[in-house]
Amino acid sequence: MVEKAEAIFKEFREHSIAEFFKKNRQMLGYAGKIRSLTTIVHEYVTNGLDACEEAGILPDITVKIKQLGHDHYEVYCEDNGPGIPKTHVGKVFAQMLAGTKFHRFIQQRGQQGIGATGCTLYAQITTGKPIHVITSTKNGKVYEVDIMIDVKRNKPVIMNEKEYDGDWHGTKVRGEFKEVTFNWSEYGPGEYIRRTAVANPHAKITFIAPDGRKITYNRAVSVVPERAKPSKPHPKGLTIDDLLEYAHHSKERTIRTFLVKTFDRMSNAKADEIEKLTSIDFKRKPDSLTWKDAEEIIDAIKKVKFLAPSTKELKPIGEKQIKKAILNVLEPQFHAVVTRPPSVYRGGVPFIVEAGVAYGGKAGRVVGDSVGAEIMRFANRAPLLFDAGADVITKVVNEVDWNRYGLKKVDTLPVSIIVNVVSTYIPYTSAGKQAIADIEEIHKEVKFALMEVGRQIGGHIRRERKKYEKQTKKMTLLKYVPEVAAAVAALTGDNKKELEMKLVKMIEKKYSGNGADEEEGEEQ
């Protein structure tokens, strides 16, 4: 057995995270040629929007896709963000798990520090070529460089560095990819960008497709959205391990000030309350906390009441903005939107659900010659096109009884159902970031949001239907006016023309108005 064990472990190796994702690239969204191209566009657009938002800039993003050969494309993406300091460019594009987003409690589209490096990796393994980056922070200098990734070490390889004068800010990235393909389906980059426009009415996005089509989504609103700020973790969401990690990195002098400064809703009074429930002297240094101590503190926290996590750092799109975006992009016959009040999952992570329904116009999904319903899922405004089956939003949409809201056979209607989940931490089911895990609290909020827009749109539809029914009755009655007038005239000897006019006036009067006012009270 010794030899067997030794023989087996002769094969023992250590691998880098880049090797892991190279082998398991479907986990990053590189599965299928269309999805792969959409993933690349997603990563670059997401980074551009996040960067603009963090710097308080109205985003102006251009995406251009050019076909170079069979399953072979060039993707170019340009943003007017703050730019990337020279020292960080390599790591942003060619080192996994490096970034500004991973460790902060902040609401952003990206959150893992993997995406852009995934693109570089995919370019490299399909074409052997580096990606090309031009960036400037408006410091008078433009930095231009080719970047590859040393997969075994998960480190950037910098080539052909250039630096020259220039006076702008932003980032331009260009990469060449094989094993990708473009189409106009609901999974393609075009749809990705259309949905991005719906959820980001403050962004101007220009898309130039391989067939030369140029689509521009202009800003529907010109206000820079408030910058999302990092929020403090809430005590109720803390594990013992978290608490220890924060404590051991704290520069505060006492456990007491450490608690008050580090956590959300932790007042001096609350810290006192906790101290009394434990055997720990809160004047000790925070880095002296042991697992045992931390366990005592967490147990005490469970017994103490706290205000729910502050949600002021969550930035939903907002009902007004969603309305504008829907009108701008979908031009629907009617629509309804709602932004739910903030809620909390896992005890400590705040989130907000927003939903909208658009009916008619350009809403819905074109299937061949006919139109059907489409579900537009978003996480922190980034569209989720794939893995719909694993996503909590899809599950809830399928649970809602749309019949109740006048949307019978909703699948066959020109309807767009829009849901955006906003949070400092979106619980994705995988690194591909395409499905939100089915967590009870999120499930419930999505359901409430959809029921609310359902009721609103149901009202519209009911009114519309009554209007239509009235209109039909009126038209039917008007059709018989000449005959009825002739018959009455023959009987009474009255003037036929006059009778006709009187009858028409009677009908017009009875069926005037928008046709549903009198029964308005019926709605709930």
Added chain:
Amino acid sequence: MVEKAEAIFKEFREHSIAEFFKKNRQMLGYAGKIRSLTTIVHEYVTNGLDACEEAGILPDITVKIKQLGHDHYEVYCEDNGPGIPKTHVGKVFAQMLAGTKFHRFIQQRGQQGIGATGCTLYAQITTGKPIHVITSTKNGKVYEVDIMIDVKRNKPVIMNEKEYDGDWHGTKVRGEFKEVTFNWSEYGPGEYIRRTAVANPHAKITFIAPDGRKITYNRAVSVVPERAKPSKPHPKGLTIDDLLEYAHHSKERTIRTFLVKTFDRMSNAKADEIEKLTSIDFKRKPDSLTWKDAEEIIDAIKKVKFLAPSTKELKPIGEKQIKKAILNVLEPQFHAVVTRPPSVYRGGVPFIVEAGVAYGGKAGRVVGDSVGAEIMRFANRAPLLFDAGADVITKVVNEVDWNRYGLKKVDTLPVSIIVNVVSTYIPYTSAGKQAIADIEEIHKEVKFALMEVGRQIGGHIRRERKKYEKQTKKMTLLKYVPEVAAAVAALTGDNKKELEMKLVKMIEKKYSGNGADEEEGEEQ
């Protein structure tokens, strides 16, 4: 803008893979208290079975779960595998992306080198405690140790090492976990182990539950399954990048011998054919290959015909063994199984689909008082309990028209539908390894397999129904025998008793046999 960019990038950090999975633990299956406990059992059982298989040992696995408090459990797992050499124990249990499985083309349950370390991480962040490991390779020494993980560095921390005399082989691991819970649902460890027994008839598995219940699944077959061996990659599945990586690590002297030795189905004749299609001198050293050269070779490979990948290294459970396992565990009224011929996806990865259907007995899923259908999904014999919605097997099961096979309202029947996908590389949708990606070739094979077992079981059911109908007719007729006999006796004066006996004999004769033989030909 300079200051803004600098300010943003002041937050730039680098993280380890362990930090990544600590934050995103739902990606490893740590989402929900039941799923988390099942994930732990899954990782340990999988490692035990893989180790036994690789060493050619009939597995004898014991899993014991003990409740220590509210949402607080101890998991103990013991296997009789070859044991782990002392120098590797730390890395096996506390270093992510280290292992023997990641880089080889071999059919095993585990394939990523993350699982066992994930358990250590979860023990650590929920209880602050190390896991305890005892192992021996039958070298006369037993090694016992406590292991934690240095999350920031993704390195093992070894504590309380002991070494003493002993004469056995195997590994025992014990860990303490919080934020986990046990139940007997279809997502719990009990169900996980039941399904493992179905797919591993050669394993003896003992499960001791927190409530003291002890369940033993005895071996249904006592033959050690053939050891899965690493297979060579097939040329048609190669990317340029793969080819370069193999070439740069090759010890062969020429490109020609490198190609012939490294790849499946690559004969000397094929290598010659490829050389002629390129401008490359195949007497050059393999590590001299450039991207351009490799591109030429891959283009040439596309033009050359190869035999399909050899599949002799794939080890399905086998129809006979599945039958035995089904009878052993599910004791069904009838059943059908099929092992499909090997197939290939992505051009180069071989796989086999096996399927079974069991009806009646202990088959199906108990829902309250009634029984319903259950889908048992397996990947290389490891049960997949979660993320059913994202899995290709679930999709296909839902696509199959079970009515055609006499399984009307299949959801409500006592049916277990079993599918095992066997491959050197299972394309999981995420690191949680619970769903197989919907890849066209796999989709098709699963469908064929299910249609085949459907037809078989359909035959059984049709025969069974006929038998039942016959039986019913017979009983009805027998019921009237006394009356008929009495009436006839009154008419003819014959002996009533004799007439009765004659009538019964006639009926018995007509409705003898299993009742369906005469129409056997009807089946397709």
